[in-house]
Amino acid sequence: MSPSHELPGLLARLDGFSEWLGRSLSWLVLVMMLIQFLIVVMRYAFNVSSIPMQESVMYMHAMVFMLAAGYTLKHDGHVRVDIFYRAMRAKRKALVDLCGTLFLLLPVMVFVILSSLGYVGKSWRIFEGSPESGGIPGVFLLKTLIPLFAGLMLLQALVEVAKNIMVLTGRLTTAPHEDEPHEERL
Numbered sequence: 641m642s643p644s645h646e647l648p649g650l651l652a653r654l655d656g657f658s659e660w661l662g663r664s665l666s667w668l669v670l671v672m673m674l675i676q677f678l679i680v681v682m683r684y685a686f687n688v689s690s691i692p693m694q695e696s697v698m699y700m701h702a703m704v705f706m707l708a709a710g711y712t713l714k715h716d717g718h719v720r721v722d723i724f725y726r727a728m729r730a731k732r733k734a735l736v737d738l739c740g741t742l743f744l745l746l747p748v749m750v751f752v753i754l755s756s757l758g759y760v761g762k763s764w765r766i767f768e769g770s771p772e773s774g775g776i777p778g779v780f781l782l783k784t785l786i787p788l789f790a791g792l793m794l795l796q797a798l799v800e801v802a803k804n805i806m807v808l809t810g811r812l813t814t815a816p817h818e819d820e821p822h823e824e825r826l
Contacts, residue, residue, distance in 0.1 A: 647802065655714065655799045658792070662711020665704050672700040695776045702782055706789035710796035713745075734807035737800065745797050752790040760784055 647655055676697050682688045712718055725736060760783045762768075769777035806812040 647799070647806075651799050651802050654795050658710040658714045658796045658799070661792070662708045662714070665708045665711070668700045668704050672697050672704070675700075691770070691772045691775045695770060695772070699776065699778075699782055702785055706785040707792060709789055710792040713793060713796045713800060730807055730813075734804040738804040738808070741797050741801050741804070746794065749790040749794045749797065753787045753794075756783075756786040756790070760787060 646652070675693055679690065679693050679697070682690065682693075725733060728736065760780070763780040763783045766780075767777070768779040768783070769775065770779060803812060
């Protein structure tokens with residue numbers, strides 16, 4: 641971030657945490673790919689299968705998808721139809737993003753947390769394991785990713801709210817994602 645993009649202490653740390661977590665989780669994609677390759681080789685070359693290895697790929701995929709969502713939000717990588725948005729000026733974009741975060745993202749994430757707590761709690765009470773014989777005995781950990789995902793999204797959403805307010809009040813000269821390269825969207 642350039643000097644005109646400085647965030648106050650706690651917000652900067654939350655923003656930095658999302659960055660660190662997203663970059664760290666990206667390594668799981670490589671591990672996941674290698675394990676999947678090994679699974680295929682073992683199955684077709686040696687006629688051997690491993691349920692824990694197969695489930696580990698699912699667990700890693702869930703971790704990448706769920707825990708890196710805040711990183712994706714930070715880098716404006718979520719899907720949107722931006723026919724009108726891309727032509728808007730920074731302050732208009734900030735207003736659209738602020739309203740979307742306040743009236744859509746935050747309420748949905750609070751709903752996800754509240755509605756998943758009983759589901760996850762029940763899984764923890766019985767230390768739910770794999771339905772497959774010999775599978776990973778940690779389904780309760782996998783289900784914990786649901787409220788954790790929403791909590792991480794809430795934290796990054798609060799950072800995005802602050803950034804957009806700073807753009808609207810002139811404390812930031814550009815929209816939070818305007819100086820970052822991104823792919824063309826529909």
